[in-house]
Amino acid sequence: xxxxxxxxxSEDKDHVSVWERLEQPxxxxxxxxxxxxxxxxxxxxxxxxxxDAVTMRRLATELGVAPMAAYRYVTGxxxxxxxxxxxxxxxxxxxxxxxxxxxxxxxxxLRIREVLLRHSWVTRATWCAPTPNQLAVPEAVLAxxxxxxxxxxxxMAVYSTLTAYVHGAVDTEVGxxxxxxxxxxxxxxxxRAGLASQMAWLMSTGRFPMYARYISEARRKDDQQxxxxxxxxxxxxxxxxxxxx
Amino acid sequence: xxxxxxxxxSEDKDHVSVWERLEQPxxxxxxxxxxxxxxxxxxxxxxxxxxDAVTMRRLATELGVAPMAAYRYVTGxxxxxxxxxxxxxxxxxxxxxxxxxxxxxxxxxLRIREVLLRHSWVTRATWCAPTPNQLAVPEAVLAxxxxxxxxxxxxMAVYSTLTAYVHGAVDTEVGxxxxxxxxxxxxxxxxRAGLASQMAWLMSTGRFPMYARYISEARRKDDQQxxxxxxxxxxxxxxxxxxxx
DNA sequence: CTCGGCTGTGTACGTTGTACGAGAACGATA
DNA sequence: TATCGTTCTCGTACAACGTACACAGCCGAG
Numbered sequence: 385x386x387x388x389x390x391x392x393x394s395e396d397k398d399h400v401s402v403w404e405r406l407e408q409p410x411x412x413x414x415x416x417x418x419x420x421x422x423x424x425x426x427x428x429x430x431x432x433x434x435x436d437a438v439t440m441r442r443l444a445t446e447l448g449v450a451p452m453a454a455y456r457y458v459t460g461x462x463x464x465x466x467x468x469x470x471x472x473x474x475x476x477x478x479x480x481x482x483x484x485x486x487x488x489x490x491x492x493x494l495r496i497r498e499v500l501l502r503h504s505w506v507t508r509a510t511w512c513a514p515t516p517n518q519l520a521v522p523e524a525v526l527a528x529x530x531x532x533x534x535x536x537x538x539x540m541a542v543y544s545t546l547t548a549y550v551h552g553a554v555d556t557e558v559g560x561x562x563x564x565x566x567x568x569x570x571x572x573x574x575x576r577a578g579l580a581s582q583m584a585w586l587m588s589t590g591r592f593p594m595y596a597r598y599i600s601e602a603r604r605k606d607d608q609q610x611x612x613x614x615x616x617x618x619x620x621x622x623x624x625x626x627x628x629x
Numbered sequence: 630x631x632x633x634x635x636x637x638x639s640e641d642k643d644h645v646s647v648w649e650r651l652e653q654p655x656x657x658x659x660x661x662x663x664x665x666x667x668x669x670x671x672x673x674x675x676x677x678x679x680x681d682a683v684t685m686r687r688l689a690t691e692l693g694v695a696p697m698a699a700y701r702y703v704t705g706x707x708x709x710x711x712x713x714x715x716x717x718x719x720x721x722x723x724x725x726x727x728x729x730x731x732x733x734x735x736x737x738x739l740r741i742r743e744v745l746l747r748h749s750w751v752t753r754a755t756w757c758a759p760t761p762n763q764l765a766v767p768e769a770v771l772a773x774x775x776x777x778x779x780x781x782x783x784x785m786a787v788y789s790t791l792t793a794y795v796h797g798a799v800d801t802e803v804g805x806x807x808x809x810x811x812x813x814x815x816x817x818x819x820x821r822a823g824l825a826s827q828m829a830w831l832m833s834t835g836r837f838p839m840y841a842r843y844i845s846e847a848r849r850k851d852d853q854q855x856x857x858x859x860x861x862x863x864x865x866x867x868x869x870x871x872x873x874x
Numbered sequence: 875c876t877c878g879g880c881t882g883t884g885t886a887c888g889t890t891g892t893a894c895g896a897g898a899a900c901g902a903t904a
Numbered sequence: 905t906a907t908c909g910t911t912c913t914c915g916t917a918c919a920a921c922g923t924a925c926a927c928a929g930c931c932g933a934g
Contacts, residue, residue: 404830417912440891450914452892461891462811508753511804511811514828519837526839536846538859544798545860549790552797556789559756566707566756592764594771601781614783615790622867662881685922695883697923706922 402463403470403516417449419457423471426464427503435505438464465509472503473517481528485629486620488528492521493550493616500551504558507551521547532629542623549619553612572606662694664702668716671709672748680750683709710754717748718762726773730874731865733773737766738795738861749803752796766792777874787868794864802853817851 402419425446430438440461444451458464476499481488500506525543534542569575587596604610623629670691675683685706689696703709721744726733745751770788779787814820832841849855868874 401827401830439889441889452894452915453913455892456912508756511753511807514831516831516834516836519831519840523837523840526843530839536843537849540843540847540850541856541859542863544801544856545794545863548797548801548860549794549864550797551800552793552795553789555796555800556793562756586759586761586764589761591761592768594775595764595768598771598781598784602785604782605785611786611789614786615793618787618790618867618871619794619864620867621870622863622865625866625870626863684920686920697884697925698882700923701881 402458402466417447417453417457419467420471422447422454422457422464423467426468427471430468430505430509431503435509438468440464466515469506469509470515470517472499472506473515473520475499476517476520478520478524479528481524485528485532486624489525489546489623490616490620492525493546494613496521496547496550497554497612500554501558504562507555507558510551532627534627538627542627545619545623549615553615557608557612662692662698662702664712665716667692667699667702667709668712671713672716675713675750676748680754683713685709711760714751714754715760715762717744717751718760718765720744721762721765723765723769724773726769730773730777731869734770734791734868735861735865737770738791739858741766741792741795742799742857745799746803749807752800752803777872779872783872787872790864790868794860798857798860802857 422443426438426443429442429446440454441451443464444453447454454464458467476495478495479488479491483491522540522543525546526539529539529542564570564575564579567578569578583599586592599605667688671683671688674687674691685699686696688709689698692698699709703712721740723740724733724736728736767785767788770791771784774784774787809815809820809824812823814823828844831837844850
């Protein structure tokens with residue numbers, strides 16, 4: 385048994401995060417490169433051509449710099465991704481929480497969805513390292529819940545429930561459009577046709593009668609916004625009901 | 630690059646002569662490979678060493694076969710992943726739905742969580758192509774909802790809400806343990822220490838007072854099962870409330 | 875016994891992340 | 905101004921990856 389194989393690099397207790405390093409204000413006067421510029425360019429590439437297009441080499445070309453240059457600011461590709469995710473979350477505008485917990489949470493959810501859809505690669509890049517700008521989300525949510533008399537565990541659970549729903553929903557939403565793109569179906573018509581033909585075989589097995597019926601009867605199948613909000617309101621209802629607030 | 634001359638046979642290390650090889654004609658029985666066997670082995674590797682360890686070459690070695698052999702059964706790595714995901718979902722046991730919609734949905738959610746935690750790479754491998762065994766989930770859920778008088782769109786929305794929550798929740802749960810493993814913190818103590826030191830810096834910025842307070846007060850922070858079920862019950866409450874069922 | 879078609883092999887190419895050491899630009903010192 | 909140490913950047917190089925392509929051995933049908 386080859387039990388304990390360590391794939392990752394060597395990092396020990398003296399591991400300083402990117403964020404910590406970011407704080408020391410660029411010890412370099414000469415820097416054509418900065419973590420922020422790197423992140424910005426990388427996000428641009430990812431937005432335009434997908435996460436797979438983000439290559440250390442591609443990044444270097446885009447920055448007008450040698451392939452290895454970025455490694456001065458980033459210990460590896462993983463850290464680059466962290467930077468990218470944080471950069472994206474920076475554009476999230478959070479409500480000030482003066483409108484009550486429910487309105488606040490609702491609007492947080494909707495805005496996160498917008499941002500994640502705008503940068504659809506983010507859901508696949510997040511492996512749950514909390515970046516500073518990501519932490520602003522729980523901060524805002526918890527602030528909105530503060531003063532309602534919830535104990536810490538319950539408040540955190542509420543927050544977790546909300547983000548679990550939002551991430552899950554956006555993830556499948558993104559996954560779906562991603563799949564269409566991978567399959568090469570660009571127009572809605574093409575997509576419907578292609579998907580239908582693929583589904584046809586599955587349905588013809590007779591294993592999924594319910595699914596077949598509901599799919600054929602559903603009318604708002606393509607209205608992602610409606611689906612998202614319907615689920616969101618359910619979740620919020622549930623939270624309200626359970627906490628009687 | 631000139632001189633790409635084949636060296637004499639005796640030059641190759643542990644080289645068996647042509648004649649010797651001619652002597653043992655059949656090291657290979659027929660059809661050693663099947664999609665199912667491929668998937669099973671790949672899942673084994675992924676479970677043991679993570680998704681990154683699943684390489685076409687690694688898979689080949691594991692199967693006792695040449696690197697390209699699997700391509701007879703799979704058009705590329707993407708298809709391999711589909712196979713793997715489907716293989717995992719095959720072990721999901723779904724309730725028969727005779728216990729009412731709520732109990733059914735609850736148990737579906739819990740079982741999906743179990744399976745996904747058992748194969749923690751699946752959440753990152755899914756880019757939303759519906760495999761047959763995955764389709765069994767909506768089938769079961771819709772069957773449980775049937776006869777409640779919901780229209781197709783609402784029923785689908787209920788299903789989507791549930792899976793969004795489940796996937797989102799398990800995803801962050803998996804992401805967290807993944808992060809611990811990547812950072813090299815194996816024991817719970819190490820993890821707490823490492824995470825704490827990393828958090829300490831973020832908290833010291835003063836940007837996240839609420840978060841800091843709630844984190845320090847929370848007691849069930851590590852009870853993932855409780856958190857999952859708390860959220861799940863919220864979601865189910867919400868669905869019940871909204872549909873008055 | 876031959877032969878076409880599967881199934882597995884071998885080799886090769888282009889791309890990736892990144893280790894490593896040489897080189898170039900700077901501030902401080904002499 | 906000349907020199908030095910430090911800091912940033914580059915060029916090269918390597919192992920590992922996914923997979924294209926042509927081939928070889930075995931099977932059952934004729």
